[in-house]
Amino acid sequence: MTDPTTLPNSVSQGPDDRGFFGIYGGRFVSETLMPLILDLDKAYREAKEDPEFHKELAKLHKDYVGRQSPLYFAERLTEHLGGAKIYLKREELNHTGSHKINNCLGQILLAKRMGKTRIIAETGAGQHGVATATVCARFGFPCEVYMGATDVERQAPNVFRMNLLGGVVHPVTAGAGTLKDAMNEALRDWVTNVADTYYIIGTAAGPHPYPAMVRDFQSIIGQETKEQMLAAEGRLPDMLCACLGGGSNAIGLFHPFLDDKDVQIVGVEAAGYGLDTDEHCASLNAGKPGVLHGNRTYLLQDDDGQILEGHSISAGLDYPGIGPEHSFLRDSGRVEYVSATDTEALEAFQLLCQTEGIIPALESSHAIAEVIKRAPTMDKDQIIVVNLSGRGDKDVNTVSKFLGKGSLAE
Amino acid sequence: MEKTRIDTRFAACKAENRAALVGFITAGDPDLDTSLEIFKALPKAGVDVIELGMPFSDPMAEGVPIQLATQRALAGGHTMAKTFDMVRAFRKEDNETPIILMGYYNPIYVRDPKAFVKDAKEAGVDGMIVVDVPPEHDDELCIPAREAGVNFIRLATPTTDEKRLPKVLENTSGFVYYVSVTGITGTGALDADKVAIAVKSIKDHTDLPVAVGFGVKTPEQAEAIGRNADGVVVGSVLVNAIKDSLDADGKATDKTVSAVTDIVKGLADGCKRAKA
Ligand SMILES: Cc1ncc(COP(=O)(O)O)c(C=O)c1O
Numbered sequence: 001m002t003d004p005t006t007l008p009n010s011v012s013q014g015p016d017d018r019g020f021f022g023i024y025g026g027r028f029v030s031e032t033l034m035p036l037i038l039d040l041d042k043a044y045r046e047a048k049e050d051p052e053f054h055k056e057l058a059k060l061h062k063d064y065v066g067r068q069s070p071l072y073f074a075e076r077l078t079e080h081l082g083g084a085k086i087y088l089k090r091e092e093l094n095h096t097g098s099h100k101i102n103n104c105l106g107q108i109l110l111a112k113r114m115g116k117t118r119i120i121a122e123t124g125a126g127q128h129g130v131a132t133a134t135v136c137a138r139f140g141f142p143c144e145v146y147m148g149a150t151d152v153e154r155q156a157p158n159v160f161r162m163n164l165l166g167g168v169v170h171p172v173t174a175g176a177g178t179l180k181d182a183m184n185e186a187l188r189d190w191v192t193n194v195a196d197t198y199y200i201i202g203t204a205a206g207p208h209p210y211p212a213m214v215r216d217f218q219s220i221i222g223q224e225t226k227e228q229m230l231a232a233e234g235r236l237p238d239m240l241c242a243c244l245g246g247g248s249n250a251i252g253l254f255h256p257f258l259d260d261k262d263v264q265i266v267g268v269e270a271a272g273y274g275l276d277t278d279e280h281c282a283s284l285n286a287g288k289p290g291v292l293h294g295n296r297t298y299l300l301q302d303d304d305g306q307i308l309e310g311h312s313i314s315a316g317l318d319y320p321g322i323g324p325e326h327s328f329l330r331d332s333g334r335v336e337y338v339s340a341t342d343t344e345a346l347e348a349f350q351l352l353c354q355t356e357g358i359i360p361a362l363e364s365s366h367a368i369a370e371v372i373k374r375a376p377t378m379d380k381d382q383i384i385v386v387n388l389s390g391r392g393d394k395d396v397n398t399v400s401k402f403l404g405k406g407s408l409a410e
Numbered sequence: 411m412e413k414t415r416i417d418t419r420f421a422a423c424k425a426e427n428r429a430a431l432v433g434f435i436t437a438g439d440p441d442l443d444t445s446l447e448i449f450k451a452l453p454k455a456g457v458d459v460i461e462l463g464m465p466f467s468d469p470m471a472e473g474v475p476i477q478l479a480t481q482r483a484l485a486g487g488h489t490m491a492k493t494f495d496m497v498r499a500f501r502k503e504d505n506e507t508p509i510i511l512m513g514y515y516n517p518i519y520v521r522d523p524k525a526f527v528k529d530a531k532e533a534g535v536d537g538m539i540v541v542d543v544p545p546e547h548d549d550e551l552c553i554p555a556r557e558a559g560v561n562f563i564r565l566a567t568p569t570t571d572e573k574r575l576p577k578v579l580e581n582t583s584g585f586v587y588y589v590s591v592t593g594i595t596g597t598g599a600l601d602a603d604k605v606a607i608a609v610k611s612i613k614d615h616t617d618l619p620v621a622v623g624f625g626v627k628t629p630e631q632a633e634a635i636g637r638n639a640d641g642v643v644v645g646s647v648l649v650n651a652i653k654d655s656l657d658a659d660g661k662a663t664d665k666t667v668s669a670v671t672d673i674v675k676g677l678a679d680g681c682k683r684a685k686a
Contacts (some may be wrong), residue, residue: 030590
């Protein structure tokens with residue numbers, strides 16, 4: 001790994017005016033969407049400068065989401081692993097049960113400012129769909145969510161939650177029926193209904209300004225962590241760790257620390273059945289740069305540039321791409337990207353249940369799996385913060401199916 | 411840039427007093443051999459300019475007909491190399507009909523854009539339409555294409571306003587493709603009067619021919635659109651004809667080629683009547 005202290009310049013300043021983080025990002029969309037993307041960019045820049053916007057968002061964070069989310073010292077997990085002190089950033093305690101609500105609140109306020117009257121979204125695990133349906137109910141917008149048919153099945157509880165909240169869920173059968181296909185379909189809806197529709201993208205990916213905007217809305221995770229850690233320990237952590245689907249919970253935790261060069265930063269991709277198989281979603285570890293869904297970034301693809309279907313036990317990580325800022329951070333060496341298999345995530349899932357009485361999302365369990373590997377190799381006075389991006393209630397069916405079988409498909 | 415077959419063909423259609431018929435098929439649909447046969451049969455049936463779709467796994471701007479065509483091609487093992495093979499095979503017999511490759515950026519990006527446009531030119535390609543590379547990223551593909559002598563044909567849409575139009579037209583050559591609906595291919599109800607206004611406004615800004623597509627299905631629509639536009643683009647109706655001609659296993663039948671050419675003939679007549 002590159003020693004972050006030797007990096008010459010700040011890596012936190014992107015994107016540039018054209019939406020590039022180094023060579024990654026950009027605005028690779030069709031002409032129909034381009035004027036809209038430019039409008040959105042302008043509206044977001046204005047909102048960012050408007051104290052009223054921030055005031056409204058802060059109030060919602062406090063009273064509606066229940067922020068700030070605790071930074072919790074996981075004493076029994078720390079003891080069990082016998083190394084570094086482990087803190088959990090408890091995004092799973094947010095209203096709707098994950099970090100996704102941070103982004104949805106920011107974007108719905110923007111949609112309102114822009115005078116849009118209809119909201120669409122894509123979802124994988126359903127957490128973003130639930131968060132979107134939630135803010136739509138709260139602000140009185142009709143809400144339509146595109147969700148891969150495979151995911152509709154494996155995340156059934158979330159489909160029901162979306163329906164309860166007034167969201168209409170469209171199962172997408174194209175491709176493998178997972179997140180990538182849901183995103184294609186949401187983009188098709190958007191070009192068809194550009195005039196009145198706002199598309200709430202659920203992760204730090206897509207055409208500029210989405211990656212930067214979603215990052216900004218999620219950065220509250222890292223900002224709070226910094227303050228809380230200074231209050232609890234009087235210093236910054238030694239290591240940050242988060243799982244990567246499209247990369248929003250990770251960039252939200254990481255971004256405020258990027259220029260703190262002594263803080264080691266680790267992102268965890270889904271290795272599915274293993275990186276030596278084709279059944280994983282580790283685009284940064286096993287993909288190569290390409291262009292999809294409006295941005296240039298690392299993608300799982302074949303030699304002819306066809307996008308591959310990934311696999312992960314966790315629907316929220318089942319995406320063949322990654323937000324462009326992570327691609328940039330990978331190449332720059334500032335962040336280390338590793339991976340955890342389905343099996344490792346399941347073990348981590350159970351360990352957190354047993355040691356801390358917390359049922360983590362399968363997505364977040366990938367980050368915990370990395371902590372299980374690292375903490376024992378670190379000193380007892382070192383500190384790891386892991387982003388507990390979501391709670392695992394939605395996953396109990398999936399987990400019971402695998403545990404019931406006794407072993408994982410391999 | 412140098413004149414291409416596209417420039418020559420639009421000029422010829424104008425001289426013959428008809429709208430150019432631009433026909434789209436997906437390369438490799440439903441299989442390589444049949445696709446090549448359809449490709450070669452298009453000019454005789456009345457297609458003036460051929461758009462050959464480069465299949466991509468994630469065709470975000472396509473409606474169901476072209477999505478399915480793409481899936482048929484990819485399921486049959488189609489690759490970019492085979493698309494180039496088709497162009498070369500076509501060129502052996504026809505050195506006049508313009509060929510435009512249409513698709514998405516990623517399969518081009520992974521081959522390297524500069525190498526791609528050079529290979530395309532050598533194979534006999536005249537123009538390119540790449541849906542997800544807007545003028546904001548002209549340096550990536552549009553400029554290298556122009557330098558290689560390949561027209562980069564840009565889409566103008568109902569969301570492209572007067573202010574933006576010059577930017578869209580800036581590096582465009584060959585013709586301007588006006589997308590008649592806000593939406594994906596193969597859907598939407600065509601409003602010929604609205605299209606006429608849009609075409610006129612584009613013509614106020616450029617001397618390039620303007621072709622109109624997305625949603626043209628019948629000879630009557632081709633005629634109505636062709637009255638104001640220089641060209642009429644049809645795609646979904648052709649790939650749907652391919653689909654409907656397949657047997658229960660999804661294989662081509664002896665009706666597959668004629669299913670396409672029959673429709674083309676009617677549309678070509680519409681294009682002729684448009685300027686009559
Ligand atoms: C709980 C949870 N964590 C993580 C993710 C992955 O998304 P991201 O990488 O954008 O944080 C998801 C996505 O659905 C999720 O639900």
